[in-house]
Amino acid sequence: MTLREITYRQALNEALAEELERDQNVFLMGEEVAQYNGAYKISQGLLERFGPKRVIDAPIAEAGFAGIGIGAAMVGLRPIVEFMTFSFSLVAFDQVANNAPNIMTMSGGQFHAPIVFRGPNGPAHQLGATHMHATECLYANFPGLKIVVPATPRDAKGLLKSAVRDEAPVLVLEVEMLYAFKGMVEPPMPEFDLLVPIGKASVAREGSDVTILSYGRTVPMALHAAEQIEKEHGIHAEVIDLRSIKPLDLETILNSVTKTHRVVVAEQDRPFCGIGAELTFQIQQHIFDELDAPVARVAQEEVAVPYNEALEHAMLPNEEKIVAAVRATCGV
């Protein structure tokens, strides 16, 4: 089997095409997904190949089409709903947070909603305050949702395909800044059916001195930071890519921290009640005695995202901040 180098964008496109091909019950709905080929060209060519019944342009009405997806999923279809950005999912919050995850409990297990909500989420570049919310910490608070954040083309493809085949509502939170990022991926179907399991973190870089817990946008940052800190200070940082926010792969996290005894959380969301708050709690709860230093966190600043480029850079997590946090945690 020969691996190919493709972009994160192509990987998502392949995942959609393969799942649309595999199952008639799968359809893609969202704003500009069909004739326009997707605002970010993730659905390029899908209308032409699968037709207007399967690839459907919706009006600008997130609550409406998110709910249509959930209703269709309740009776056995397997919708993939694209949000042009997850910032726009906020106007569909009642559907995503109240209907999709609750229908199984409310109906005593009679109905559930096998639906995928996907689209770019979190930090982008100079989009201002309203268009780059990192929504993972909001949705992570609702039992009944699964949340994945792929950081590589391989995971983008494999996690999206797993999400389509999952019975739960799954949020695939893509990283706009990584859409053009390239990586090695197995060949497409029918040669290879790439499924990356939901709920499993990956060790993106092995190390022994400190664990950097990252996901999404902060994975490549953490990897670069780890290279730099090794070169400059001889510190071997292990980088964990969470891949899945919910369910959380606590085993991989705890194993790493038990080995390194020091942790920096590099998260792409805001710190207050952010993903790092939960990770920190879990670590101290389970392996308090293994920690040789307080858990450090790199996250967004607690402000609305400013448009100005320099202020935006100062506000978002970045490599320099991760390097500084690792140095402080390791005392160098």
Next chain:
Amino acid sequence: MDKSQKKRSELKLLYDMLAIRRFEEKAQQQYQMQKIGGFLHLYIGQEAVAVGSVAGCRPEDYLITAYRDHGHALARGMGMNECMAEIFGKATGCSKGLGGSMHYFDKKNNMMGGHAIVGGHIPLAAGLGFASKYRGEDRVTLCYMGDGAINIGSFHEALNMAGLWKLPVIFVCENNQFAMGTAAGRSNPLKEIVDRGAGYAMPSLVMDGMDVRAVRDTIGDVCAKIRKSPEPYWIECRTYRYRGHSMSDPATYRTKEELEKHKKDDPITNFSTTLLKEGVLTEEEYKKMDAEVKALAAESVAFAESSPEPPLEDLHKYTLPPLNPDYQPVATTPEIAKQNPFNC
């Protein structure tokens, strides 16, 4: 339909309305005795809408409504026992005691809930209609909402898409004239709620929600049209609720005189009087029928009280569905790519 069949079906309309009323009177009493918790929104006064609707559609049609759902559930064929047990929070309830009064579901009867956020279920209804059209079925979705729901965004978004894609959904506004305590005229600028349909290019009509035959016949006609040529309809169904919005509402926003006036147009009294006049029903039969549903309602309380609580170890059971290894995907075909049911 021969004469005896016709008589049976007419008597069933009366029976079903009476069953809903006696069930809810019993539920009200149990609530006042603090046997049940949470919210309890009673349907009393509006029974003809649910009963007539179910009589006018087919069992395979989807029915979905908001939180005032007992009437629709019972009309749809759900038993008083499972419905009463649900508001007692018992494991034998229709949603295993996990849903409560506002979340009655029954997969086998295509009762799609019982939804508690005003307007939140309307996009789901459009999704059910979408699924039927996607599959090429002639199934109709009946979606009920109160007059308060027509002002929220999800209503607009769902009706807009239903109109755009000609989804086979009947949107029925049960205009009981109050959104909680706010009169319809104080919450939307239209003189007539039926006029909302025009904005979505939907055929729209008004239905007398106090006349069970009118509801049955209207829903029957509309269903027949939709099955032939799928498209959504907008129906304003004029009705009245006798009780407050919920049990905690003394309904001080209306006068006693107004309530009494509406009670004189009672759907059950009207229909039983008509059947008596027509010779379809005797006083004796009516008394027997009423005694029967009263006994069933009383039995449902005994059933609920003696039913087990949901087991504590099931607390996490319904949060995430397990993967389904038996699921059989059906590969796509070039023909499907040529289909355009939504005229996109």
